[in-house]
Amino acid sequence: MSLSSFQAFLKSLSTFPLLGDSMSKEDYIALDLSVNNSDLKSVNVSSSIALEVFIWDFMAKHNAKASYGGYLEQRSIYRRSDYFNQDTPEEERNIHLGLDLWIEASAPIFSPLDAKIHSFRNNTNYGDYGPTIILEHNLENNKFYTLYGHLSLESLVDLKVGKEIKQGQQIATLGTAEVNGDYPPHLHFQIIKDIQEFEGDYPGVSNHHDLEFYKENCPDPGLLLGLF
Template sequence: MTLSSFEEFLKSLQAHPLIHPEISRNTYMSLDLSNHNKELDSIDVSSSKALEAYIWNHLKSNNARVAFGGYLEHRGIYNRSDYFNTAKPEEERNIHLGLDLWIEAGTEISAPLVGKIHSFNNNTNYGDYGPTIILEHCIDNLKFFTLYGHLSLESIRNLKVGVEVKQGDPIATLGTAEVNGDYAPHLHFQIIRDIQNYNGDYPGVSNQLDLDFYKTNCPDPNLLLKLAQ
């Protein structure tokens, strides 16, 4: 299937909200964490506490409860970690491949679609996902995957690969900075067409050299979530 056909397929699906629908879509607010956001010039984005304060102030000033965005953003927040950095600038990973939902730790996350547990892991590199779950979906004979990063440790306890998940089932809660890779609490949500040989992990940030591949393999999650039209 071509990328454009897969994108149309995603648009056609009716996804259950990742966050409980009692939180109205009217209280969602877009958030720009790219290098183009000059407000971040005065924020120590290497500090999870400073970034969290900036995000909560953004929500409060806009009378919002959830901040979202980030697909293909070129971000400076990864500069703090050797996990993303390299001696060669062109190989530095700083282009975000998922969509983030910023909300309080402990928030329950639901499965947007029917699927099953593909894999899970606690990815403990500094700045990594922390606890992570990957779901496998097969809809209309089309298989693809969704990734949920920055979860709580409780989210991956007692999980079993292959367990079926119904649309709307609670699958996880969000973790604190102490366990989620040292970020303000949020969900990293990513769609993956070909999981390759990964288990419990998949690159969520790309360098410029590999971007064309990842843009094809990881299309815009908002095609499914429809948070911004």
């Protein structure tokens, strides 16, 4: 299926909100964490504490319960970790491939669609996802995957590969900076067309060299959410 056809398919699906149906559109505010945001120049983005203060102050200013954004956003936060830094600027991984939903730790996360557990893992590299779940969806003869990163450790307890998940079923809660790769609490949500050989993990940040591949394989998650 071409990218444009797959994008149209995603937009046609009726989904359940990732953060639950008790929140309305007015509860969300778009958040820019890119290198182009001048407001971040005075923030030590290497510090999860400083970045959390910035994000929560931003949400309070706009009377929001959650913030969202980040697809294809070039960010400086990844420079703090050797896991993302490479030898040359072209190889440096700093372009975000998912959509982040920033909300307090322990917030429940729900499956947007019927699915089954594809895989799960605690990715413990500094700046990585921490606890991660990948769901497999088979809808209208189309198979694709959704990834949920920065979860709580409790979210991985008693999981089994192949377990059936119903649309709207709670699948996880968000983790704290101590377990989620050292970030302010948030959900990294990503769509993946071809999971390749990955299990419990998939690149969520790209370099410029590989970006065209990932733009094709990981389309805008906002197409599936509908809220934005």
